[in-house]
Amino acid sequence: MRPRLRLLQKALTDYEGGHYYSTALVVFSMMDGFVKDLDRATRQGLHTRPAEDMVAWDSVAGHHLGLSHAHQSFLKGFYKTDETRVTELFRNGIMHGTLVNFDNDVVATKAWNRLFAVADWADSRERRAKSVDPTPPPRVSLRQWKDVQARESRIEEWEPYEHEPEPNAEELPEVGQTSRYFLKNWEKQRWGLVGKHFMELGSPQSAGGKLAVLAKELYEELELSAWTILRVRHVAAAVAHTDVELFVNGAM
Numbered sequence: 001m002r003p004r005l006r007l008l009q010k011a012l013t014d015y016e017g018g019h020y021y022s023t024a025l026v027v028f029s030m031m032d033g034f035v036k037d038l039d040r041a042t043r044q045g046l047h048t049r050p051a052e053d054m055v056a057w058d059s060v061a062g063h064h065l066g067l068s069h070a071h072q073s074f075l076k077g078f079y080k081t082d083e084t085r086v087t088e089l090f091r092n093g094i095m096h097g098t099l100v101n102f103d104n105d106v107v108a109t110k111a112w113n114r115l116f117a118v119a120d121w122a123d124s125r126e127r128r129a130k131s132v133d134p135t136p137p138p139r140v141s142l143r144q145w146k147d148v149q150a151r152e153s154r155i156e157e158w159e160p161y162e163h164e165p166e167p168n169a170e171e172l173p174e175v176g177q178t179s180r181y182f183l184k185n186w187e188k189q190r191w192g193l194v195g196k197h198f199m200e201l202g203s204p205q206s207a208g209g210k211l212a213v214l215a216k217e218l219y220e221e222l223e224l225s226a227w228t229i230l231r232v233r234h235v236a237a238a239v240a241h242t243d244v245e246l247f248v249n250g251a252m
Helices: 002-016 020-038 067-075 091-095 105-129 138-157 174-187 191-195 208-219
Strands: 161-163 224-236 239-248
Touching (some): 002 020, 002 208, 020 091, 020 105, 067 091, 174 191, 174 224, 174 239
Antiparallel strands (some): 161 224, 224 239
């Protein structure tokens, strides 16, 4: 996925800016190319794979309503122009210009979700190709099951919350601390450390030097001279957003 990270970053910028049509087109094409790279001998793209091939054996993507089920919309053909509003990932019609009313946040968001599921599926294929660990004894399995139940219970009890740090606070929660570390490294132009924060899908992971080059390309012209962490919003059990005020290139 690494060679496609730059375009995906631009797709994310478009998504945040409300340019949903370009987001969908870029994410669709990146998925196709990523899947083609998995089998270099056949170069079989995502849109040519049957639904039964899209089963992740050890992932939530393998649920009966997961990737293989959702993949059916990817395979559906459209052969004449249709202006009806589209909210499904009809890849054939969208990419070939027969479905022309797909510029909406539903399609774009589903495209991102599909990309993550495809990356998960690719990782599952790689793990399955490796030797399988022996089945654990019943006592270990029971303990693991209890751990899963306890974790799910904690997730169900969790509620969204916000945190507004005091100015110049020394101690911050983990998300705020990570955000501050990223901003400090951006301000000091420590591109290797900035690159460590980049999201990477699939495996293997990129070398630190390559991420440093990418970070420099993305941020070198954006001179950060001051910043303030306004708040950290925990919107889901594993999702948090940090609101920051930036002073970039002499302007806020």
